[in-house]
Amino acid sequence: MDLRTFLEELESAGELQRVADPVSPAFEVARRIAAQDGQPLLFESLPGFPGWRLASGYLARREHFARALGCAVPELVHRLAEAMDFPQTPPWVIDAPCQEVVETDVDLYRLPIPRYHPLDGGPYITAGVAVIRDPDYGRNLCFHRMMVRDARHFTVRVVEGRGTDTAWRKAPEGLPIAVCIGLPPHVLLAASMSPPKGVDESGIAQALGHTPLARAVTAPLEVFAEAELVLEGVLTQTLDIEGPFPDLTGTMDGQREQPVFRVDVLTHRKAPIFHALLPAGLEHKNLMGMPREPTIFAEVSKVVKCTGVAITPGGCSWLHAVVQIAKQGPEDGRLAIEAAFRGHSSLKHVVVVDIDVNPYDSADVEWAIATRVQATRDIVIYPDQPSSSLDPSARQIPGQKTRSDKIGVDATIPWGEPPEGFLRVRYQ
Numbered sequence: 001m002d003l004r005t006f007l008e009e010l011e012s013a014g015e016l017q018r019v020a021d022p023v024s025p026a027f028e029v030a031r032r033i034a035a036q037d038g039q040p041l042l043f044e045s046l047p048g049f050p051g052w053r054l055a056s057g058y059l060a061r062r063e064h065f066a067r068a069l070g071c072a073v074p075e076l077v078h079r080l081a082e083a084m085d086f087p088q089t090p091p092w093v094i095d096a097p098c099q100e101v102v103e104t105d106v107d108l109y110r111l112p113i114p115r116y117h118p119l120d121g122g123p124y125i126t127a128g129v130a131v132i133r134d135p136d137y138g139r140n141l142c143f144h145r146m147m148v149r150d151a152r153h154f155t156v157r158v159v160e161g162r163g164t165d166t167a168w169r170k171a172p173e174g175l176p177i178a179v180c181i182g183l184p185p186h187v188l189l190a191a192s193m194s195p196p197k198g199v200d201e202s203g204i205a206q207a208l209g210h211t212p213l214a215r216a217v218t219a220p221l222e223v224f225a226e227a228e229l230v231l232e233g234v235l236t237q238t239l240d241i242e243g244p245f246p247d248l249t250g251t252m253d254g255q256r257e258q259p260v261f262r263v264d265v266l267t268h269r270k271a272p273i274f275h276a277l278l279p280a281g282l283e284h285k286n287l288m289g290m291p292r293e294p295t296i297f298a299e300v301s302k303v304v305k306c307t308g309v310a311i312t313p314g315g316c317s318w319l320h321a322v323v324q325i326a327k328q329g330p331e332d333g334r335l336a337i338e339a340a341f342r343g344h345s346s347l348k349h350v351v352v353v354d355i356d357v358n359p360y361d362s363a364d365v366e367w368a369i370a371t372r373v374q375a376t377r378d379i380v381i382y383p384d385q386p387s388s389s390l391d392p393s394a395r396q397i398p399g400q401k402t403r404s405d406k407i408g409v410d411a412t413i414p415w416g417e418p419p420e421g422f423l424r425v426r427y428q
């Protein structure tokens, strides 16, 4: 399924809101998305960008992923785990819709690239999936935010150690790169995953849904045939300032020297749809957090009976998780805490709950903490652990891994005590 078909499905279900009045990509689009976070929007009139439309928020709720993958919300974690374990080879196509229009006279200012916040370093692409090839590990997909530098160039945030970074460091002449924008949910999900090096995320995408590939026009790469827009070129060895820009946490990320992307050719569909992810919006959060749920689930399942994992939006969908277990022994809560931290090394706080508590409902989780936790018995503190660089309160030392204290809360019913006193009254 491509993005257009998915938007049609959302519309038939009454979930897509069309915005017919003119909305400028300079700040106004961001303001509208933020005001309606959680609501899929299709902006149909972008002043100064005739022929373009802009979509946002089509993955702002778990139900959207479930719809795209054809399963129920609690099954998502299993679908993702299965796709990671059993990737499939994507098919090839010759006449790719993403190449209906080919522009070699590149002018990035003709694209409706939004400006999100007045402090931003420039207009930003936030939903671009980069396809690159590593000489040792093969094809790799990775999201990269990209700041417009001039009519043909971006500066690209390339996090150290990620697939793109590893390949770029091996390419003294620059790394061929194709950035695809306007992708369906299953491709975006696959691109958000971090499988072991050498595992091609487009195989994970194909395991989740139909993902045809096509040869890029100039770059020695493959692109997503059904993407709305593709930018082909080279990630050069030139560095320039990238940022500031809002981070996943909703706080402002600063400036860094980052690689410059020279765009050589731009291809797109007719009447293209640009995809804009609001930084720190629910769509951004889901794409970051959901792919970590199966990795936590797998680790916790090695030690106890795990029945669910939720990475929660209040914890920036990165720093907090709730793990649901079917408790079978006195140490299960503590074992689950330790395993959860192994399953997602950026995790800072984890709460373990029983099967009668809904891990997706923060009020329910808080109820379990209120009624089942005694601090000296149930809280574990791990001081000074390797942690997430996204946490503004963590200890950041240049050139070293960020460090933070971590907390695990065992909010399960204490072992050995009669459970009746801990169960919720159900009115008949």
Ligand SMILES: Cc1cc2nc3c(=O)[nH]c(=O)nc-3n(C[C@H](O)[C@H](O)[C@H](O)COP(=O)(O)O)c2cc1C
Pocket (backbone or CB within 6 Å): 126, 140, 141, 142, 143, 144, 145, 157, 158, 159, 160, 161, 162, 163, 164, 191, 192, 193, 194, 195, 277, 284, 287, 288
């Ligand atoms: C919405 C979103 C935005 C992201 N932005 C960036 C980014 O700007 N730079 C970056 O290096 N990684 C970014 N990431 C992380 C990578 O896309 C992701 O972790 C990827 O799977 C890394 O895999 P790799 O190690 O195979 O490259 C982002 C992820 C998501 C979901």
